[in-house]
Amino acid sequence: MQPRLEQPRPRRRLRLTLASREALWAYAFLLIPLAFYLVLRIYPAIQSLWLSLFSWHVDPAQREFQGLGYYRDLLTDSKLHRALLNTLLYTLIIVPVQLILGLVIAQLLNAVTVLRGLFRAIYFAPYVTPAVAVAWVWGWMYSVNFGVFNNMLIEWSIFWEERGITWLTIDPQPFLSSPDQALVSVAVVVIWQQLGFQVIIFLAGLQGIPSMFYEAAKIDGAGGWALFRHITLPLLRPVIAFLVIISTIYALQLFDQVVNINFTDQGGPVSSTLTIALYMYQEAFFSFRFGYAAAVTVLLFVIILVITLIQLRFFSRRLEY
Amino acid sequence: MTVTTQTRTEVGAAWNRPRRFRTQPLVIVAYLLLGAGIVIMMFPILWMVLSAFKDAREIFGFNFWPKTWTLENFREVLFDTDFPRWFLNSLIVAVATTTSVLFFCSLVGYTLTRLRFPGRNIVFVLILSTLMIPTEMLVIPWFVMSSEFGWINTYWGIAFPGLIPAFGVFLMRQFFETLPRDLFDAARVDGMNEFGLFWYIGLPLVRPALAALGIFAFIGNWNAFLWPLIISKSAEMRTVPVGVALFSGEAGTAWNLIMATNAMAIIPVLIVFFIFQKQIIEGVVLTGTKG
Numbered sequence: 001m002q003p004r005l006e007q008p009r010p011r012r013r014l015r016l017t018l019a020s021r022e023a024l025w026a027y028a029f030l031l032i033p034l035a036f037y038l039v040l041r042i043y044p045a046i047q048s049l050w051l052s053l054f055s056w057h058v059d060p061a062q063r064e065f066q067g068l069g070y071y072r073d074l075l076t077d078s079k080l081h082r083a084l085l086n087t088l089l090y091t092l093i094i095v096p097v098q099l100i101l102g103l104v105i106a107q108l109l110n111a112v113t114v115l116r117g118l119f120r121a122i123y124f125a126p127y128v129t130p131a132v133a134v135a136w137v138w139g140w141m142y143s144v145n146f147g148v149f150n151n152m153l154i155e156w157s158i159f160w161e162e163r164g165i166t167w168l169t170i171d172p173q174p175f176l177s178s179p180d181q182a183l184v185s186v187a188v189v190v191i192w193q194q195l196g197f198q199v200i201i202f203l204a205g206l207q208g209i210p211s212m213f214y215e216a217a218k219i220d221g222a223g224g225w226a227l228f229r230h231i232t233l234p235l236l237r238p239v240i241a242f243l244v245i246i247s248t249i250y251a252l253q254l255f256d257q258v259v260n261i262n263f264t265d266q267g268g269p270v271s272s273t274l275t276i277a278l279y280m281y282q283e284a285f286f287s288f289r290f291g292y293a294a295a296v297t298v299l300l301f302v303i304i305l306v307i308t309l310i311q312l313r314f315f316s317r318r319l320e321y
Numbered sequence: 322m323t324v325t326t327q328t329r330t331e332v333g334a335a336w337n338r339p340r341r342f343r344t345q346p347l348v349i350v351a352y353l354l355l356g357a358g359i360v361i362m363m364f365p366i367l368w369m370v371l372s373a374f375k376d377a378r379e380i381f382g383f384n385f386w387p388k389t390w391t392l393e394n395f396r397e398v399l400f401d402t403d404f405p406r407w408f409l410n411s412l413i414v415a416v417a418t419t420t421s422v423l424f425f426c427s428l429v430g431y432t433l434t435r436l437r438f439p440g441r442n443i444v445f446v447l448i449l450s451t452l453m454i455p456t457e458m459l460v461i462p463w464f465v466m467s468s469e470f471g472w473i474n475t476y477w478g479i480a481f482p483g484l485i486p487a488f489g490v491f492l493m494r495q496f497f498e499t500l501p502r503d504l505f506d507a508a509r510v511d512g513m514n515e516f517g518l519f520w521y522i523g524l525p526l527v528r529p530a531l532a533a534l535g536i537f538a539f540i541g542n543w544n545a546f547l548w549p550l551i552i553s554k555s556a557e558m559r560t561v562p563v564g565v566a567l568f569s570g571e572a573g574t575a576w577n578l579i580m581a582t583n584a585m586a587i588i589p590v591l592i593v594f595f596i597f598q599k600q601i602i603e604g605v606v607l608t609g610t611k612g
Contacts, residue, residue: 022515026436026437037451042447044458045462111347112355122362122363123359128540129587130544133565133587301455
């Protein structure tokens with residue numbers, strides 16, 4: 001009796017709602033991921049915003065609503081302003097240099113044939129190395145007294161001094177211990193590490209350009225620079241847009257390298273390498289000012305959002321021609 | 322079907338095709354510039370690896386090659402520190418998250434392209450928008466949430482933020498979009514259910530993308546620093562990057578030990594990278610051409 005009763009059911013469901021059956025499967029597939037995004041991404045983001053409106057206390061019952069109080073503090077916090085300026089400087093150095101170097105190296109890698117695979121792997125290797133390990137090795141190489149860079153400078157200077165050409169000598173540099181050089185020194189490390197990612201993406205983009213475009217232009221008498229200017233660059237524009245947006249977001253959130261490269265005073269001498277992300281981390285987990293740290297991260301989010309929207313608009317406008 | 326597979330093999334062939342060694346002056350310049358670049362790219366990594374073989378006295382010297390090669394540093398790190406435990410922790414977290422990333426990102430990517438349902442675009446935009454939220458903004462609520470639920474100092478606590486990255490969903494969506502719908506309709510008529518379609522037909526066709534996503538997920542989670550640093554409280558629950566970073570307090574400036582730790586930390590990532598190198602590039606090439 002029972003099997004008879006059960007059998008017509010699935011058949012009826014199949015016939016009645018083929019489309020809604022598909023929708024049901026879709027919702028079933030999305031159930032866990034959507035819960036993940038809502039609970040662990042969207043909700044915490046809103047919570048962070050909410051937290052920044054209350055004076056911080058470990059006990060939630062004792063938190064008092066104070067509106068934009070922390071945001072008012074942001075305006076007068078000179079250390080934050082320093083971090084903000086540094087972060088923008090990092091972004092302005094890292095993004096263009098990475099982009100240009102990445103494109104040049106990708107072009108060079110495309111020009112060579114022998115050992116191409118090995119070259120590719122070597123340029124990608126720093127990207128694979130943990131940021132922590134990278135920061136330590138570089139921090140050590142930058143070291144004033146024990147660093148390999150200063151050792152090279154000393155040997156270079158001795159070499160020229162012995163030959164009486166003193167104007168070629170270079171004094172040892174303070175690198176990370178000088179407020180003037182620290183930020184650039186850290187930026188060099190970030191560029192060195194992230195370059196491989198840019199190269200791989202550019203190589204992929206260059207592979208996607210049909211060779212007949214170049215052949216046609218060559219027949220018309222176009223030279224190397226003209227080919228690059230009028231074919232490679234315009235066709236790479238979506239790839240460039242992707243890389244600019246992704247590496248800007250990355251640079252604005254810079255943390256790993258900065259926190260690890262200085263062993264004693266994180267953020268460098270006179271906060272010269274401090275970034276917004278590092279400042280937020282220090283405020284939250286060393287000073288335990290969670291509410292204020294939340295306000296700092298909301299500020300960072302707004303900055304990223306505005307810059308990304310401007311970039312998206314810029315690139316989509318440039319694409320329509 | 323034929324169209325997509327054709328472009329795929331063409332791209333792969335162009336990439337891997339051995340070409341004649343051209344001796345134009347420009348090519349020689351390219352080799353010289355690339356060679357100089359390689360010195361800069363490899364010097365810090367080689368310096369790190371070679372220093373790991375130097376003894377404590379030689380470590381402050383400036384010679385590139387160790388005068389006397391020693392394995393003492395590795396022995397000390399392996400037997401006298403918690404490094405093996407950190408290594409195991411990192412491995413557990415990276416393998417678990419990578420598995421989750423591969424399954425869920427491809428499932429969501431498949432659902433967003435192959436299934437029609439109300440609210441599809443809203444779901445996609447919702448997931449994409451999470452890409453813009455900085456990790457720093459989420460870290461405090463995650464920490465509060467973790468202390469409420471007792472996730473601090475647990476594997477779940479370390480791993481949960483990386484389980485379904487929006488980047489992966491976006492990548493997989495782009496790949497499933499390249500597959501023809503007819504193929505799935507044929508199998509659907511044959512009575513295969515939607516999960517079977519995803520598992521037996523969709524997944525095998527996007528294997529290069531899965532390899533690329535797998536390697537990026539593994540690198541990302543193996544190297545993850547900020548969140549594991551916050552959530553791991555005891556020395557036994559640290560991951561390799563956290564353990565190495567906090568090594569300074571425990572080992573002082575024992576550079577030889579630190580470098581040995583770093584050298585060992587990159588081994589699994591390098592193995593994963595070399596195994597999947599071809600697939601990564603093929604994967605990225607395909608997304609690149611899709612634009």
